[in-house]
Amino acid sequence: MNIDSITLVYFSPTRTTKQIIEGIAKGIRNGSITHLDLTPPIVKDQEVVEFNEELVIIGAPVYGGRIPVDAVSRLQRLKANNTLAVVVVVYGNRAYEDALVELRDLALKGGFKPVAGGAFIAEHSFNTEDTPIAKERPDERDLKKALEFGETIQATMEEYRGSEDVPCLQVPGNHPYKERGQSSEAISPITKEEQCILCGQCAEVCPTAAITINTEIVTKQEACIHCCACVKNCPSNARVMEHPRIRKIAMWLSTNYSERREPETYLAS
Ligand SMILES: Cc1cc2nc3c(=O)[nH]c(=O)nc-3n(C[C@H](O)[C@H](O)[C@H](O)COP(=O)(O)O)c2cc1C
Structure with missing residues (x-):
């Protein structure tokens, strides 16, 4: 299959997810690149976005081992017609748990055909000077892996005649998904x-x-x-x-999740 256009779809408040999927797109040499940024506040009754013959890279961060609720509601507006998709989650070096399988399922429900998936690591949103958590990632090594993943996707796609040839993408994660964490406290910066x-x-x-x-x-x-x-x-x-609760979490993450984790990638097979 030849790819003429690539669309990057993302929810990315601190922009690391955007950075990773741009890196992947760089490795897929063919095609013009369009951005659909789902991060700005959703407007009520916002239109459904439709996709057809193209490759869509869908990216979202991991919050509590899941896809953030606000990303889910925005991604549910996407409607595809067997459009090929790469699903990518980005997490802060702790764990991605059920987020990648949740994103794959969302893509399937939206009519996409997931062809590849990845879990990449980036600086944690709670990173501070005194509680470093994956500080300054994605770094050169991460972006090189993103680029190589794009190149592999490109090579794999060349083997398919059409989206009907693409087998089901299997990724790690559980059904039912992990329960979302709930906080009774009002917390904000x-x-x-x-x-x-x-x-x-x-x-x-x-x-x-x-x-x-x-x-x-x-x-x-x-x-x-x-x-x-x-x-x-x-x-x-x-x-x-x-907020003391976030400071405590940041301290715990910085102490217990300092060992560098590496990106994981999956291809439909
Ligand atoms: C509320 C919240 C929950 C998070 N939960 C996790 C998590 O479960 N595992 C993890 O490794 N990182 C977690 N992170 C870190 C983010 O996944 C990480 O910082 C990501 O790079 C943010 O993506 P963005 O830059 O596209 O916004 C969490 C961040 C926030 C704000």
Whole structure:
């Protein structure tokens, strides 16, 4: 099969998922590349997006061993017609548990034909100077693996005449999926007012429109998904995630998950 166009579809608050799937697309030499960024807040009644003859790379981060609820609702708007898909999850060096199988299932339900899958590692959203967790990943080694994965996908696709030839993609994970973690506490980053320059960057990058700005930054705590996009994008380091519960998790991750994990890739066979 020849690929004329590739579409990158992603939910990626801190942009590491986007970076990985761009790396994979680089390895698939043919085809123009289009982006469908599902990260901005969803607008009610937003249209269904349809796909046909192309390759779609679908990427999402891992939250609690699953695909984030907000990514699921956005991915459910995709409708394909046996369109080939590569499913990719990106996690913070702890574990991806049922996220990859969940993403594969979502792709199947949307009418895609998953041809390959991958689990890659990136800097954890809760990474800080004193609790490093996969700091600065994806690095050169990760991006080289992403590129090589793209090259392998390209070579595999050449062996198929059409999407009906593609066997079922098997990936690790359980059914039923792991239960989602629930928190009764309202947790969100806070703004150090003395450092805040009211530039609006935090509100701009928030995937759930949890932040509004007038004379100060107001965070709707119940809407916060703890993605830390606001923290990582604040130009004056005024936005911080200092909640004791998150600090404790970050410390635990930094202590117990410091050993480097490597990307895993799967092909339909
Ligand atoms: C609420 C939350 C839960 C997370 N859960 C996990 C997890 O279960 N396992 C893991 O290794 N990383 C976990 N992470 C880390 C993210 O998967 C990782 O930082 C990823 O690179 C974020 O992707 P993005 O840059 O595309 O937003 C979690 C991050 C957040 C914010």
